[in-house]
Amino acid sequence: MRCAADAVLVRLAGGGEFETGRALMIGALRDKGIAPDTLFTGQGHAPAPLTPAEASLEPVVLPRDVAIDCPDWLAPLLEGSLGDAFIPVMSLMRQRAPVTVRVNLSQTTRTGAQKALADEGISTVLHPLADTALQVTGNPQRLRNSAPYLDGRVELQDAASQAVVAMLPLESGARVLDYCAGGGGKTLAMAARAPGRYVAHDIAPQRMRDLPERARRAGIRVDLADTARVTALAPYDLVLLDVPCSGSGSWRRAPEAKWALTAARLAELQQSQARILDETHALVAPGGVLAYVTCSMLESENGEQIAAFLRRTSGWHCTSHRSFTPLEGGDGFFCALLTRVPV
Numbered sequence: 001m002r003c004a005a006d007a008v009l010v011r012l013a014g015g016g017e018f019e020t021g022r023a024l025m026i027g028a029l030r031d032k033g034i035a036p037d038t039l040f041t042g043q044g045h046a047p048a049p050l051t052p053a054e055a056s057l058e059p060v061v062l063p064r065d066v067a068i069d070c071p072d073w074l075a076p077l078l079e080g081s082l083g084d085a086f087i088p089v090m091s092l093m094r095q096r097a098p099v100t101v102r103v104n105l106s107q108t109t110r111t112g113a114q115k116a117l118a119d120e121g122i123s124t125v126l127h128p129l130a131d132t133a134l135q136v137t138g139n140p141q142r143l144r145n146s147a148p149y150l151d152g153r154v155e156l157q158d159a160a161s162q163a164v165v166a167m168l169p170l171e172s173g174a175r176v177l178d179y180c181a182g183g184g185g186k187t188l189a190m191a192a193r194a195p196g197r198y199v200a201h202d203i204a205p206q207r208m209r210d211l212p213e214r215a216r217r218a219g220i221r222v223d224l225a226d227t228a229r230v231t232a233l234a235p236y237d238l239v240l241l242d243v244p245c246s247g248s249g250s251w252r253r254a255p256e257a258k259w260a261l262t263a264a265r266l267a268e269l270q271q272s273q274a275r276i277l278d279e280t281h282a283l284v285a286p287g288g289v290l291a292y293v294t295c296s297m298l299e300s301e302n303g304e305q306i307a308a309f310l311r312r313t314s315g316w317h318c319t320s321h322r323s324f325t326p327l328e329g330g331d332g333f334f335c336a337l338l339t340r341v342p343v
């Protein structure tokens with residue numbers, strides 16, 4: 001298996017592949033219909049003119065899964081999950097992810113935040129995926145030192161992640177548990193949408209260490225709880241399970257992750273997703289909602305998990321579900337809303 005540096009390799013007329021940086025550039029230029037000797041001139045800082053061997057290099061189209069940089073064992077799983085979107089999605093996964101912020105609507109409006117960022121030289125456009133999302137189009141490096149970021153009017157958050165939060169049935173005063181809170185990105189996004197009683201929990205509590213400060217900045221109250229306290233505070237109107245997953249929806253941010261993932265690790269993650277569903281559903285009040293979320297595009301972590309849960313657990317039905325792919329401008333995500341049948 002090889003990982004493609006580009007969608008072309010080059011081959012000497014008559015055989016033999018070249019994989020030097022120069023050779024790949026020559027192949028890429030030829031592939032795009034640009035004569036390499038117009039750039040390889042040796043003048044100024046330009047690379048040295050082509051050698052006779054290089055002049056005879058021809059582009060070679062790579063096998064599909066090499067060209068889209070997809071591990072062999074994952075390609076059929078992803079193709080089965082994404083269908084016709086497989087190639088476009090995987091091609092997009094080779095690009096850098098956009099920088100997106102979430103506007104804290106409890107403190108400002110989207111246009112208000114856009115103007116405040118523009119005053120600091122940070123340009124943005126409205127993102128179509130969520131009514132809280134702004135995509136940063138200029139000077140993203142200034143964001144972390146800008147006033148709207150420092151005073152909690154904006155937070156860094158992917159647009160699809162924001163769209164997932166917008167799907168949640170959040171009512172003012174609701175009791176909400178974020179069971180896999182991690183850094184608390186979704187806890188804060190939920191609390192900014194609707195005031196309520198927010199409880200954050202994570203099996204690795206140190207992951208939540210910045211949450212109190214981020215919540216303070218955003219003007220939001222969040223209760224950090226261990227597992228015993230989570231149970232004592234039950235029931236909840238909404239339990240969010242943003243479960244550990246392959247992360248296949250966010251491979252643009254961590255391109256090495258798809259090469260680190262193994263079939264055994266994926267199976268382990270799927271077991272843990274099923275276990276979390278089984279351990280937490282009783283925390284939901286009758287008529288309440290269990291929201292299952294992954295940043296994965298693999299059906300085995302998404303729809304198949306929900307179908308298996310509904311088969312083994314009575315008293316629940318799936319009221320809605322949605323998959324997001326990077327073709328919509330954010331990361332890949334899945335969200336299913338499961339309602340507990342009222343008694």
Ligand SMILES: C[S@@+](CC[C@H](N)C(=O)[O-])C[C@H]1O[C@@H](n2cnc3c(N)ncnc32)[C@H](O)[C@@H]1O
Binds near residue numbers: 183185187
């Ligand atoms: C996808 S991340 C959560 C990201 C977070 N919700 C956010 O929006 O920033 C998954 C989290 O689940 C936690 N986790 C893994 N297994 C868990 C378990 N059995 N119970 C609770 N949390 C768990 C991990 O420590 C990790 O922080």
